[in-house]
Amino acid sequence: xxxxxxxxxxxxxxxxxxxxxxxxxxxxxxxxxxxxxxxxxxxxxxxxxxxxxxxxxxxxxxxxxxxxxxxxxxxxxxxxxxxxxxxxxxxxxxxxxxxxxxxxxxxxxxxxxxxxxxxxxxxxxxxxxx
Numbered sequence: 001x002x003x004x005x006x007x008x009x010x011x012x013x014x015x016x017x018x019x020x021x022x023x024x025x026x027x028x029x030x031x032x033x034x035x036x037x038x039x040x041x042x043x044x045x046x047x048x049x050x051x052x053x054x055x056x057x058x059x060x061x062x063x064x065x066x067x068x069x070x071x072x073x074x075x076x077x078x079x080x081x082x083x084x085x086x087x088x089x090x091x092x093x094x095x096x097x098x099x100x101x102x103x104x105x106x107x108x109x110x111x112x113x114x115x116x117x118x119x120x121x122x123x124x125x126x127x128x129x130x
Contacts, residue, residue: 005095006068012093012100013075017061021052029099036105047103057082064088071095083115 008027015024025048034041034050041050064076076090089107093100 004068004070004073005093006066006073008095008098008100009068009073009075009091009093010066013063013066013077013091016051016055017058017077017079019055019058021048021055024051024055027098027100029096029101032099032101032103034103034105036103037107037109054081068093083119084111087111 012024012027015021015027025044028044028047030044032042032044032047034047036050038050041047058079058081060080062078064078065074066076067074071094073093073095074090075093076088078086078088081087087107089105091106092104094102
């Protein structure tokens, strides 16, 4: 896998938003570190456990912006999910040797908490323990 960090980030994004999470994971390093609102996730297996369930509820996405260079990329997007009509997010990714080694994900959890509350699920109950 060669190319810039932006190329890798976009390929990863296209894969997971296109419901091919197995392909998306081919861009992720085994020792990936992810910082997200739920906390720090370390390692590819834990990252798969964290992101996999989210990718399954994605209905559609719009890429708002993408910037990067040889080592880092920043993607901003809006996702439509089964429970939430608009879930904007951003990811800052670090890439080494064609693999994503670090991800910082920023998104607003409030719409998801509101959707859980509206469905009768306690918003304090976390998905996958997060």
